[in-house]
Amino acid sequence: APETEAPTEVPAATPEHTRTGMSKASLKQAYIDNLFYIQGRFREVATPHDLYMAAAFTVRDRMLDRWVKSAQVYKTSHARTVCYLSAEYLLGPHLANNLVNLGISEVARRAGEELDLDFEAILEEEEEPGLGNGGLGRLAACYMDSLATVQIPAIGYGIRYEFGIFDQDIQNGWQVERSDTWLRNGNPWEIPRPKISFPVRYGGHTEHSRDQAGRSRVRWVADMVVSGVAFDTPVLGYGVGNVNLLRLWKAEAPESFDFQVFNVGDYYGAVHAKIEAETISKVLYPNDEPEAGKELRLKQQYFFVSCSIQDMIRLHLNTVGPLETFHEKFVAQLNDTHPAIAVAELMRLLMDDHAMPWDAAWDITRNTFCYTNHTLLPEALETWSVALFERLLPRHLEIIYEINRRFLDTVRVRYLGDEARVARMSLIDETGGRRIRMAHLAVVGSRAVNGVAALHSELIKTTILKDFYEMSPERFHNVTNGVTPRRFIVVSNPRLAELITEFCGHDRWIRDLDCLRDLEEHAEDPALQARWREVKTAAKQDLALWLSQHGGVVLDPQTMMFDIQAKRMHEYKRQHLNVLHIIRVYQRLKQNPNLGMVPRAFIFGGKAAPGYYMAKLMIKLINSVAEVINNDPQVNGFIRVAFMADFNVKNGQRLYPAADLSEQISLAGKEASGTGNMKFSMNGALTVGTLDGANIEIRDEVGAENFFLFGMTAEEVRRKQAEGYRPWDYYHGDDELRSDIDLVTSGLFSHGDTNLFRPLADHLINQDPFMVLADYRAYLNCQDRISEVYDRPAEWDRMSILNVARMGKFSSDRSIRDYAERIWGIEPKPIGI
Template identity: 60%
Template sequence: MSTLSPKVKNTNVNNPNIQIEDDRTGMSKETLKRAFLDHLFYIQGVDRSKASLRDYYVALSYTVRDRLLHRFLKTIETYKKEEVKIVSYFSAEFLMGRQLGNNMVNLGLYNTMKEIIEEMDLDMDDIIEQEPDPGLGNGGLGRLAACFLDSLASLSMPAIGYGIRYEFGIFHQTIQDGWQVEIPDNWLRFENPWEISRPNEAVEIKLGGHTEKTHDDNGNLKSFWVADRTILAIPYDTPVPGYKTNVVNPLRLWKAEASESFNFEAFNAGHYDRAVEEKMGAETISKVLYPNDNTPAGRKLRLEQQYFFVSASLQDLIRIHLRNHDNLDQFPEKVAVQLNDTHPAVAVAELMRLLVDKHDYTWDKAWEITTKTLAYTNHTLMPEALERWPVTIFGELLPRHLEIIYELNYRFLENVRTWFPNDDELVSNISLIEERSEKLIRMANLACLGSHAINGVAALHTELLKQDTLKYFARLWPEKFYNKTNGVTPRRWILLSNPRLSSLITEKIGDGWLKNLDEMRKLEEFVDDAEFRKQWHEIKQANKRDLAAYLLKYRNIEIDPNTMFDIQVKRIHEYKRQHLMVLEIINLYNRMKHDPNGDYVPRTFLFGGKAAPGYFMAKLIIKLVNAVADVVNNDPDVRGRLKVVFMPNFNVSLGQRVYPAADLSEQISTAGKEASGTGNMKFAMNGALTIGTLDGANIEIREEAGAENFFLFGLTAQEVYDRKAQGYSPSDYYHNNGNLKGVIDRISSGYFSHGNCELFQPIVDQLMNDDPYMLMADYQAYVDCQDAVSQAYLDQDNWTRMAILNAARMGKFSSDRTIAEYCEQIWNVEPVEIKIEEYNPNGANN
């Protein structure tokens, strides 16, 4: 009998007189219902008369998890037995979203479990709503990592995700008096049924101290790290299933614990704080996502976090490798490590340390192994986002790594001077050390040097990396650079988020699109079918009603689903230009005040997103949105034709409701600033039309959807560059455009701030005097484009036709396509078949 899925005789739930033989983790309706009730009783310790929605959630989660585990264990066993090459995705963020619904979808259980739940007079949505939405990421970076794990498993690719099990994720955002207020995201307050603790696989992490020189047995001088702190990294595994495949890959997140959690001697001496001091200090490392780095202590903690999970993960990979191999010579043939942005870039120095100091490799051989193993994804064109660590902080925390980086830099620059003699500019810009009054380690340079592949995440982004941000490395090694345009998983972002539309699509073209999104092109055959367009439009309206009902129930926000839903949801940042959208709202408001009886397309402007706690201007933009909303929403001249809403605490779960309900997707970042964007893809897949600039993946979305189905405005990246080079004067636009002047004056007059002319003056001053993100230059083009949007929206039938074509042509933006390209061109990994043994009544396993 299989040990993975044992067969037992069980009593039929509906008729105790009927005995059935079924797999304990079987997929039949009877078995699932029995398991659900068993978990309610044996795990939660309640029967139905006492059960809460939380109890039902836990019972249902364990029912689903049981069906993951035998596939999960078999997946790991197969990887070990077949010695496959494994992708290891290193990311400081994994914004996974709620697991219950997604796991049921990927296992093919959702509809069956929904039937069971409804037969018990329960509501599936209410149960799913009990699950915390872990904020282990800040936006696109972490959500991309989650989509990639889904696609790796769905393509049957062997993979492990590595990150940090933050006790508190990105803060829970509330709005008080229009301002963002941060509240801790205590997502682990209740048990997490999806994770499995593996304390027996803990690894030690060293920090601080100094280095000493010693000679090895061959008389070679070696450096020895004498750390002053040792903490433990405890792994927690979360199974990540592929869609309708047996592959279930692990997401391994590390929790920091003290090696000695309690000083008994100090406690007995009455020093109670000192008795737990080490425990508290160690646990701080995995306490919270992105501690505020406006202080030296915050910066140090961020570096500790990055090194903590990188060291733990590399040690883990080496341990796994050495189970089947005598040495690490073939490590790059069995492990591909992808560095998701610069947060894990210290992996270059750490892998060198492990190879040279712990496994006695020569420097040159260690460097060969390191560069063949690592690859680096860049996610930003913003110079300030390319991490640079002060040498003083770095050396205090990681003295051996600082030595390694200096040695790497010396050897590297000697080569560069040989290749390009007398090119001091190249040497200065490509150095791992930035020579300022305070020396800084350039982590992006370290990642580029130590990786065999460097990729951007959209075609424009990659070109700008090569032309500007990383141009010196592109000059040295153009063959290292790849483009991998981002994608998102259609399982979560269409099938789970938009079940009505998914059913219509499957009815028309079959369900192959869920594994090959290019098949959505078949929908173009129906775009001229009036009945199909009617069905599509009705689904959009139903989704809008659903979002309205949800916001009223859970956020106490009232919106009218009969208005156009014009939406921007993303991290609040000046370059994403939420405040350009606010300028258009004020423009429309000014028109209505001037002509209250004019003919206007009713709109609801919806915003969502979080500002970093230390980012003053982003927080002020949130306040401006809410201040404008207070005035506009209560002005009788508007009469319901214009409403402004800020949806607090935007997260994955709210996104699953927002994207299917959107009519218009706002992708209005300054050209040349957004690396890719993935929200733009989610909107378009669900039939929203896009108003946007030629930035990031917008360019490719427009190419796929067709220029006629995209509302384009604004300067190009080259025009932005040229305009600034020629001497950009934003105040000229103010003086030469009466419409724009009226909008700016309305803000600066205190109209939206109860007469306080100072409140929003920082925004006004920046727009008038500096305007680094070119709002003033793009304003009129944006207003004109929004007028074109209104005209197009009046023809609802043609709008629906455009929406269908947008969704049908988004096949390129499946993360399955992105991952397939990584696997073939960068990681060199192949899919692995996972065979699950079937029970044989004669006693043999198949």
């Protein structure tokens, strides 16, 4: 562990040590040293990558002494620790963020200038670790930042995928995936820990026997074993001495890999087994909601969970002692059901390896885990076939059966004769092929269950987890998501950060986002409004320049409203509703070229799961509409459409500051929370949105008059679905809607091909599972209102300022404090600088 292997003494700091000194002089000296001694280069021959690496090591050095100190304090004080178990961490670039959290952005910039370095180019050089798909993975990354900042001892456990989320190219309007080789040039932020490694087994069978005392014992004889090796990344809090640990596991063939035992004389077979082992942490599955359900994915989940639980047990035995108090030392948060197998794994380790009886093991397990649900989409709820489990994890299947048997007994006693309820609550879905319901395993094995926004947490109780809520309502909670203002304001929008600091008169808001309220009194101040507008326009200029250099679309930041929808491509997020609005505006302009409208740039970004046909077709549609509009001189002074390829954290940081309008238009009841909505709003965008997920709470905070609301409520959606929704009636009942959809299939956007977009249009007219047509008219009306308000700059600016001023609630620091106080029962362990 870092706490035992790291040096215990940091050399005295006078004169300033090259590896810890924060002055400009020592940063310069350190940089030159690192370039020389780590990269083996002098300035004249250094590549841009060498220059980046030297900067990264200079910053990392300055984190390490805080890291070691944190580990020492956490260890000696036996601090209660949260372990965040997540299959995804969508971290984004480290360098700029770590500079901010260390508090040396400015001095580093000046040091760079004196060394004649191009600071921005060095930041650009970093390859971001894209170890996640979207919101769920990014949330884990924001939470790691906030855990350190609010000084909660924490370990983030996950997988060190060799290939993260694919890079997206757009070719001929279509998404093309390229593999993400982020480790190609090395990763300066991680420290390999080859000695922290655990065996993870798969397959085989179990043998049941009795020990001398007559207790039943189980031996799992596996037929495959891999090794999980730890790679540690320090996560520094903002302006504090606390540095937490992100520990990601890489799969390798075991060192003692025994050719004799596993493959008698079969050399090629043995090499193949090695390759198979390394495959486990090779690549992130690029699907979010729903899962792919592939065998390798289950192997990945068990792989990182097993390593993590073994590591926690090792740490506990090393520091505290007997495993009876495991749940007092650790709380483990399950980030959705991807790590839910942890419930069975902890039971297995306590019983089979540590000889604990069932009841004692269950008591510890139930008091260790907490589960966060992130979706209501029924098709996204994870299940695994019993047959696959039996083949891969035979011992865990036995344990799950026993958990289920005992659990269903309590259900039967509680609800006499209600066998339908028993079947609904079972961990095994017996309808069709038998499948294990991971959400049920997570709920039964956890002390607390939470949703990620108020509406979502309520809907959980009446839909997917209704029976569980009825049985134990006290275990259900809400923790509304949040995002880190360090990355999403300070790092990505430094001009806005500076302006906020000036008008608040302090920079306390960076650690206490409620302080943004100090801006409220200036919302109508023409001085602030003028500066506010300058900052927004400058960000729009940056984005416009970048887009013109990457993809070639030219947008006018001075005259155009920047209307942005950036998120994964999904039918439930309704990018096609946005497209229908664009087509409507286009048709209006064609009918009346003198229409005095507010010019708009419609900007999109987002990846589609490679196997999600309809999402890929939406990307093609956006790009096809863009091609026609951007090349039509009759309209392209008023509207333009841009699709930013490869939306990831880095590119997101270019978008959020530049948005005037944030599109949050999912069908009510489908988006668990959303977090992009918070990032946009924090950067002064106004939201056009439905009453879905955290939109509701954003609107409550900023005030209904500062939010553009449209569309059905979740309750109205439910009723309409129950009555029998007929999209066909809307299509025929609204001439403009019909003409917009018909234009999609007319061939105008597809060089005469009337079939290309037919599947999309037909699906809308006939099924429309996400009720695009039902919300179309309300959306258009709302968009018209938005244009009117945008035409009154003082009013718009006031609304924008108030949005930022009232975003305090959506700091992930608040979310983490909620978890710590209401769910985990963990106190901060402050470490000074």
